[in-house]
Amino acid sequence: MKTASGFNSLEDASGASQSLVPVRFDGQDYMLPEGANLAASLLTAGVSVFRNAPATGAPRGPFCMMGVCYDCLVNIDGITQQACQTSVEANMNVCKPATPADLNTEDDHA
């Protein structure tokens, strides 16, 4: 989900030397500062929903930013990881991790 970001970036935040690299989140392309914190960069870009909770599918986003809560879990190139513990790399393919509901849908097609 892309919306207007709820966050202001301080002018000095990224540093002049930081180059922007392409990152895909849920099918949308973003240009994010290389090496920056992935969760913070996605929040700045206006992404607020990082995953859906497994039982109810309720939307979730970063909560603790220190690797404790696992609410910022995303699928990065096939592996579910905490966005707040990950640095931005060029051409990362990020999406919401699968929930049991997604798996059931696949079963129905089988």
Add this chain to the structure above:
Amino acid sequence: MLDTELAIIGAGPAGMAAAIEAANCGIASVLIDEQQSVGGQIYRDVERVAPLRGAMLGQDFLDGLPLAEGTHSPLITHLAGAVVWQVEKDGTITCSVKDQARQIKAQRILIATGAIERPMPLPGWTMPGVMTVGAGQILLKQSGLIPNKAVLIGSGPLLYVLASQMLKAKTPPLAIIETQTMGDLTKAMKHIGGALRGWRYLLKGTKLLSALKMGGVKRYTGASNIRLEGEGAVASVSFQCGARSHTIPCDTALLHHGVVPNVQISRALQLDHHWDAQQACFSPSLDEWGKSSEATIFIAGDGAGIGGAKAADLCGRIAALKLASELGKLDEENLQQRAAPLKSALLKENAARPFLDRAYPPFKDAQSPQDKTIVCRCEEVTAGEIRKTIALGCQGPNQLKAFLRAGMGPCQGRGCGLTISTLFAEQTGKSMQEIDYFTIRSPLKPITLGELASLKQKDVERLF
């Protein structure tokens, strides 16, 4: 397998200070941390960030700089980006760096994994846009991000610290909604003697509050019945102060009512813990040097009991000196001589703590949440479901896992453990000590099969 005299887990103030003090005694250490750079949460990324926005973050943040610089010693090996997922009593630490697992064998271990936010389950707290005040601080420190339309909710000095930093950055919070009452302050006054001995904290607090007042930041105190509202993301917070109801529209709501020791590793090691009633948390039981119930394992910093960054630094150094003496690098006389000024500084540092703990107690509504409020965020288990299961005769937090999966999601109980123990104590009338806590097991963080497979065969056999 990397062999070392001393492994330190966590590169915050306690871990950094311990590594430096150990190096001063001629001890080589491996400093293991999840982040890419040293600093922990309080001094997050301080070496990179200090020149960028040190002035806004203030001296309390810049105090971390000499510590961070001190870790660039030939005797300190900083293992960055390392996620520790198993610690054993024989000194073996297993962690993953990138996708590769590796092991460290240490003669002594110092756990310096700091604190985590006290869980603050409120109606609506799982919605996107609701975060912790700690998260707000980390976003500001590391990434230079400030929420546009934020409210800060809860109690404690950290609310004022973040609010004043936001004010300096010209994006003040819309309001600070505080849960402590005048009654709490009255009760805290009996500890005022200690607070006066730790007068620097009082002065700092007074300065922060007057800066917030000057800056026009609206404060509500004694708030209750706090609800976070919105469809799919937080859009407002409603609460009551006395007879008056308030609703404040917001994009971001930051929660905080204190921090508690991160006991994940010490619990997994089955070290002795006790219930600390003053701080309302479980803490590992330690001697005056930070030695745990396992002779080769020490704990320092907020992970040993909440004292803040300066106290963590001192605890780290005190533990390092004792470790140096046990490793034969410091004789008894030198140990006592060098530790004495640190110990007296620590007493002074902790003097204001009883006052602060009493003046800013945890929010009762969040310690015992409403039935519909989610307690276990991972598995989406509500307080009502937990209460119903306890009423059925569920024997404790560990059996609750089998009934409800509470505490069995990816966070492994970090976000709900304390609330669940509290709910059991409340409903059964047993003490927190008796109820105790989840049994914590390795792997302490979720790992991939690939990471496990990257260990050498003989190492893998050892794990099971």
